[in-house]
Amino acid sequence: MTQKDITFVADFLTEHFNEAPELYNRKGKYFNVERVGQYLKDEDDDLVSPPNTEGNQWFNFLKDSTHLKESPLLFPYYPEKSLHFVKRQMEGVIDQCLQKPADVIGRSVHQAVCMSLYKVSQSEDPTPQLFKLPFLWNDKTSNLHYVLFTMLENSISKIHILRRHTDTSRSVSNGILAVEFGNFLNNSINESSESRYYSCLDAHFYDDETVTVVLKESVQQEGKERVLAQLPLS
DSSP: OHHHHHHHHHHHHHHHHOOOOTHHHHHHHHOOHHHHHHGOSSSSSOSSSSOTTTTTTTHHHHHHHHTTTTOOOOOOOOOTOOHHHHHHHHHHHHHHHHHHHHHHHHHHHHOOOOOOOOOOOOOOSSSSEEEEEEEEETTTTTTTTEEEEEEGHHHHHEEEEEEEEETOOOOSSEEEEEEBBBBTTHHHHHTTOOSSEEEEEEEEEEEEEEEEEEEEOOOSSOOOOEEEEEEOOO
């Protein structure tokens, strides 16, 4: 908590929780907590004790600004209403803002192509993780969409590259291909090891012509090699 928070709480306690000996013999509550509770009531009635906005810097700023005073971009303030009322008002405005784009986008989306990437085998796990590291890239120069991903535990040494034209009526050659790393780095790291191979930890496009991959040595030993490789798309 900041010192401002502590001061605020202390001021509230001082104002509303003072001892009131003259009320001790009376039944009911001795303290006035209505000024807090009124904000939390889920009702549309006006507040019993509306806040005093005099001297509020934000309200003074709005009042003195000719451009912001009537701006439709600012959410209206309801000093007489509870937080539940304001929350419902804001939810209604947000829903209204999102409905039109949702309708337009929903009508414009359609399936351009369907590719079978794998078949799900009978497994005890109802939702096996078969698809990892999806990374999207848009080549605006060539109007091409790319998706990088890996699949299946027995294919962790491969990354797959899916390529589609942004114009769904056009097709591109080699729409999907796989790059296998395997042990292609053995000559540069350890020429004597034939069993060493590498799997892909992550892959992103560096630019329109280059893919950056993070490779991990897959042998079970300490000090596994990590390799940052840049591969030309060509």
